[in-house]
Amino acid sequence: MSAARGTALLQVRNLRISFGSLAAVRGADLTIYRGETHCVVGESGCGKSVTALAVMGLLARNAVREADRLVFDGQDLLRLSESQLSRLRGDRMAMIFQEPMTSLNPAYTVGSQMAEVYRRHRGGSRAEALDRAEDLLAKCRVTSPRLRLGQYPHQLSGGLRQRVMIAMALMCDPELLVADEPTTALDVTVQAQILRLLMDLQRDLGLALMLITHDLGVVARMAHRVSVMYAGEVVESAPAEHLFGNPTHPYTRGLLACVPVPGKVRRDQPLGAIPGVVPRIGPRFEGCAFRDRCGQARPDCARTVAWQANGEHGYRCVLPPDWTGPASLAA
Amino acid sequence: MSAPAIELRGLTRHFRVKTGLFGEVRHVVAVDGVSFAVPAGGVLGVVGESGCGKSTLARVILGLLPPTSGDVLVDGQRLSTLDRRARARLIQPVFQDPFSSLNPRRRIRDIVALPLVAQGGIAEAEIRRRVDEGLERVGLDPTMGERLPAQLSGGQRQRVAIARALELRPRIVICDEPTSALDVSVQAQILNLLAELRRDLGLTYLFISHNLAVVEHVATEVAVMYLGRIVERRPTEALFAAPEHPYTKALLASVLTPEPGLGIPDVGLGDLMPDPANIPPGCRFHPRCPAALDRCRTEPPQPRTGRGIEVECHLATV
Numbered sequence: 115m116s117a118a119r120g121t122a123l124l125q126v127r128n129l130r131i132s133f134g135s136l137a138a139v140r141g142a143d144l145t146i147y148r149g150e151t152h153c154v155v156g157e158s159g160c161g162k163s164v165t166a167l168a169v170m171g172l173l174a175r176n177a178v179r180e181a182d183r184l185v186f187d188g189q190d191l192l193r194l195s196e197s198q199l200s201r202l203r204g205d206r207m208a209m210i211f212q213e214p215m216t217s218l219n220p221a222y223t224v225g226s227q228m229a230e231v232y233r234r235h236r237g238g239s240r241a242e243a244l245d246r247a248e249d250l251l252a253k254c255r256v257t258s259p260r261l262r263l264g265q266y267p268h269q270l271s272g273g274l275r276q277r278v279m280i281a282m283a284l285m286c287d288p289e290l291l292v293a294d295e296p297t298t299a300l301d302v303t304v305q306a307q308i309l310r311l312l313m314d315l316q317r318d319l320g321l322a323l324m325l326i327t328h329d330l331g332v333v334a335r336m337a338h339r340v341s342v343m344y345a346g347e348v349v350e351s352a353p354a355e356h357l358f359g360n361p362t363h364p365y366t367r368g369l370l371a372c373v374p375v376p377g378k379v380r381r382d383q384p385l386g387a388i389p390g391v392v393p394r395i396g397p398r399f400e401g402c403a404f405r406d407r408c409g410q411a412r413p414d415c416a417r418t419v420a421w422q423a424n425g426e427h428g429y430r431c432v433l434p435p436d437w438t439g440p441a442s443l444a445a
Numbered sequence: 446m447s448a449p450a451i452e453l454r455g456l457t458r459h460f461r462v463k464t465g466l467f468g469e470v471r472h473v474v475a476v477d478g479v480s481f482a483v484p485a486g487g488v489l490g491v492v493g494e495s496g497c498g499k500s501t502l503a504r505v506i507l508g509l510l511p512p513t514s515g516d517v518l519v520d521g522q523r524l525s526t527l528d529r530r531a532r533a534r535l536i537q538p539v540f541q542d543p544f545s546s547l548n549p550r551r552r553i554r555d556i557v558a559l560p561l562v563a564q565g566g567i568a569e570a571e572i573r574r575r576v577d578e579g580l581e582r583v584g585l586d587p588t589m590g591e592r593l594p595a596q597l598s599g600g601q602r603q604r605v606a607i608a609r610a611l612e613l614r615p616r617i618v619i620c621d622e623p624t625s626a627l628d629v630s631v632q633a634q635i636l637n638l639l640a641e642l643r644r645d646l647g648l649t650y651l652f653i654s655h656n657l658a659v660v661e662h663v664a665t666e667v668a669v670m671y672l673g674r675i676v677e678r679r680p681t682e683a684l685f686a687a688p689e690h691p692y693t694k695a696l697l698a699s700v701l702t703p704e705p706g707l708g709i710p711d712v713g714l715g716d717l718m719p720d721p722a723n724i725p726p727g728c729r730f731h732p733r734c735p736a737a738l739d740r741c742r743t744e745p746p747q748p749r750t751g752r753g754i755e756v757e758c759h760l761a762t763v
Contacts, residue, residue, distance in 0.1 A: 157628035271718050301494035302655060302699040303714050309701075310709040328628065331658075331701030335709050354705045372633035374662035375702045376685050381662055384637040388630040391598045 120148030123290055123322045124169065127183035130397075131164050131346075133176055137397045138164045140346040143421075148289065151316050151323040153333040153354075156343035157369075159392055162326045165343070166292050169324070170209050171199045187289065205235040208283035212295040214275035217282065218267040224251075224278050225263030232285045243285075250281040255311060273304040280311065284319070291316075294326040309336060330373055334358055339426075342366050345395055345403035352427035363429045364408045367441035388442040402431065409440035448521030449482035450617050450649035451489075451506060456480070456515035458498075458505050462722065473722045475501035477673035478515070483666075485616070488643065488650040490664030490681065492657055492696065496721050498673040499653045503621045506651065508532050520616055530564055537610035541622035543602030547594040553580075553605055554590030560612045579608040583638060600631035607638065611646070621653045636663060657700045661685055669693045672719045672729045678755045689756045689763070691734050728759065736760055 124146040131139040139161040146152045154162045167173050169184070171191065184191040186207065191199070203209075211217060219227055228250070229243035244263060251259035254277040267275055276296065283291060293312065297305040313336060316323045325336055333340055334354065341351040342363065350363040361367045371386025390407045402408070405415040414432055421430050429435075458476040463469065475498040483489045491499050504510045506517055508524050517524040519535050527535070537560070540546045547556055557576045561567050577587040583604040594602055603623065610618055620639065624632040640663065642648060654660050660667055661681060668678040669692060677690040688694045695712045713735040725732050731741040741759055749756055751763035 157630060273718065301718075302657070303494065303695055303712050304718070306699040306701070306709055306712050307714075310711060313709055329701070330629070330703040334703040334705040335701050335707060337705070358703060358705045369630060370703060372630045373703055374633075374636070374658045375704075376658055376661040376697075376700060378702070381681070384640065385633040385662065387633040387637055389634065391600065391631075 120150070120320075122146070123148045123187055124324070125183055125185045126165070126169065127181060129165060129168060129181040129184065130179070131161070131168055131173065132178050132397055133174075135396050137346055137395050137399065138177075139168070140395065140397075140399070140403075142343070142346070142348050144341055144348065144351075146290065146322050146324055147339075148322050149316075149320045150338045151313070151325055151336050152339045152341065153325045153327060153337035154341050154343060155327055155330060155333045157328055157392060159345075159394075160343040161346040162343050163294050166209070166294050166324060166326050170203060170207065170292060171196075172203075172209070201235070204231055204283075204288075205286040206288055207290040207292065208286070208288040209292040209294065210279050210283050210296050212298050214272075214279040215267065217279045218275065220267055223264055223266055224270075228263070228278075228282045228285055231282060235286045246285065247281070250284050251278065253315070254278075254281040254284075256281065272300060273308065276300065276304075276308050277311065280308075280315070284315070287319070288321070290322045290324065292324045292326070295328070296325075297332070298327070298329070312336070330370065342369070345392055347403065347430060349404070349431070350429040352429075356427045360427070360435075362427070362433075362435050362437075363404075363431050364410055364433070364441040365404045366429075368407075371441065386442075390443070407442055409442050409444075410437065447485060448518070450485040450487070450520060451481075451483040451651060452516075452518040452521075453479050453481055453506070454516040454518070456502070456505060456517060457513045458501050458510060459513045471722045474673050474724055475721055476505065476512075477724075479670075479673075479675055480515075481668060481675065481678060483649055483651060485649055486643075486647055487666060488652055488664045490660035490667040491651065491653045491670055492655065492660050492667060493670035494655060494719075496672075496719060497670040498721065499670050500621055502670070503538070503619050503651065503653055507536060507538050507619055533560055533563065533615075534613045535615055536617040536619065537613065537615040539603070539606050539610050539618060539620045539623045541625050543599055543606050543626065544594075546606055547602055549594050551593075552590065553585075553592050553594065553597070556594070556605060557590070557609045557612060560609060564613065575612060576608075579612050580605075582611065582642070583608045598631075599627050600634055603627065603631075603635050604638065607635075607642070611642065614646070615648075617649045617651070619651045619653075622655070623652075624659065625654065625656065632659070639663065657696055658702070669696065672721055672724055674729065674757065675755070676730065676757045679753055683753065689754055689761050690730075690758045691736050691760070692730050695735075728757075730758075 122145050126144040129139050129142045156162045168179050225244055228247035229240055232243040248259045256277050297308045337354040340354050340357045341348045344365045350366045368388045388407055401416040402419045405411040419430050456479045460473040461470055462473055493499050505512050554576055557579055558572050561572045580587050585604050624635050652663055664681050667681050667684045668675045671692050677693045688697055695714050698710045698712045714733045727743045728741040728746050731737040746757045746759045749763050754763050
């Protein structure tokens with residue numbers, strides 16, 4: 115799997131995003147390679163969606179974004195003007211969301227929206243653009259694609275809308291597809307089908323897929339590489355087999371213990387749980403944000419904690435990689 | 446042998462909805478002839494996708510909606526013969542969204558006290574004592590009682606909803622997607638709390654969820670619902686070990702466990718979502734069923750029972 119890995123497509127170094135007195139992202143590092151699915155996983159408020167929006171240049175106006183590096187295929191995104199950025203967006207990098215109606219305009223047919231994206235970036239005739247749209251709908255396994263071009267979003271089911279949104283994101287052959295919880299609102303059987311589609315498209319088109327999710331099951335099945343976020347930081351990052359085989363940060367271990375797994379977790383035993391709540395953190399916060407919930411906390415956790423890396427597996431914690439003991443405080 | 450905690454006999458609930466510009470009336474069959482019994486102290490997990498009728502089922506059992514036909518018996522008594530206060534003492538709900546199920550303008554203490562106040566005739570000091578006790582039982586400090594819902598996290602709010610549900614010491618709690626809006630670490634806390642309360646208070650749960658892994662963890666028995674009918678019902682372990690109904694098989698295949706390298710399964714159901722206003726003839730699952738035969742298109746399968754299995758499928762082996 116890692117042999118097929120290409121070069122870095124997106125590099126994020128020390129990304130910081132704040133909204134007033136709230137530090138949403140506090141020095142996140144991410145590298146997304148060509149042709150790889152990179153899952154960013156964490157619970158609500160960990161900063162995963164905001165990180166994705168920052169990459170796309172889609173943050174709300176009251177957000178303050180700073181970074182040491184934010185580079186997409188050699189271009190410094192921090193120096194691009196809004197118009198240069200909008201030329202990249204929808205063309206070489208595209209994004210899909212949990213709610214398809216975020217991307218689809220209810221007042222236009224599927225065909226005209228898809229054609230517009232293509233013609234804005236690539237020009238060409240409407241007929242050409244519609245042909246491409248039809249091909250992509252078929253590739254996204256939309257039934258009767260020609261017919262769909264003339265339909266409005268409200269005439270489609272939830273699963274179909276999701277497919278149309280994916281097809282639209284692919285109109286200009288992006289190198290990076292950012293997907294923010296694309297299947298969270300769907301029923302389980304439909305979720306499986308949409309994920310299968312994304313996995314096939316990623317592989318067939320050689321996409322770099324940045325998949326934002328809270329669901330560790332989705333991560334395990336989709337990811338080549340995983341970054342776990344907690345309270346605005348990346349606390350662990352590793353190839354998927356390493357992360358699930360040898361989770362190291364106490365938060366990662368704690369989170370994995372919380373997931374009920376049919377046939378694996380004794381039904382008469384309580385699930386692992388992480389007592390307490392995710393802290394709300396200001397920009398001046400220092401040290402490990404997990405320390406108040408951690409079963410292994412010690413005094414030096416209150417100081418800046420260094421990133422430890424062992425090959426491709428890294429984590430931000432003072433513990434050695436082979437530590438043992440409870441990951442979180444007892445309930 | 447005591448009466449089952451919950452018993453449904455041919456429960457049906459229809460809705461009339463007006464659709465389109467000219468208000469054409471259509472019948473939505475949300476729950477269609479559901480019968481089952483949940484023994485005292487058991488946990489029946491009800492699983493199914495959106496529109497299968499599981500939430501309507503919960504609302505009918507709670508007495509929030511009258512059935513179109515059929516009966517609900519709670520603790521051996523016909524629900525329709527009980528008044529609201531008596532019903533509240535027997536059966537209580539915990540809903541999905543702790544953000545909308547708590548009145549944002551009332552203090553936590555008053556929210557938890559409401560069922561006691563509604564019963565009438567309980568002294569204020571007694572209410573105060575029971576609210577403190579109730580908050581402690583769900584792992585909240587009684588001082589939280591002075592706060593407003595907005596000052597609590599999602600998990601804490603769900604604890605408040607559970608405390609409120611237990612104030613009258615009901616025998617039965619209907620949990621409708623109680624952890625679906627919560628983060629995974631908080632979900633685990635709430636599931637553990639529900640398990641502990643059931644053990645300590647001898648509660649019976651009807652546990653409705655779309656998350657099969659969660660249901661597997663909490664339920665003693667599972668009912669799979671599809672377009673208003675229970676298509677398979679059996680003890681949890683047996684259902685997960687050897688599902689009979691093709692829909693159950695597809696649901697189980699869709700569970701994504703955190704095991705890398707397994708990929709995403711092909712559940713083979715297609716995108717065609719079931720529509721309760723337009724129930725197909727024959728077996729209602731046949732348009733999505735990968736194993737459908739000709740007779741499935743015309744002939745509705747009858748419930749079959751055997752070996753502790755209850756299943757509605759022409760292909761079933763019982």
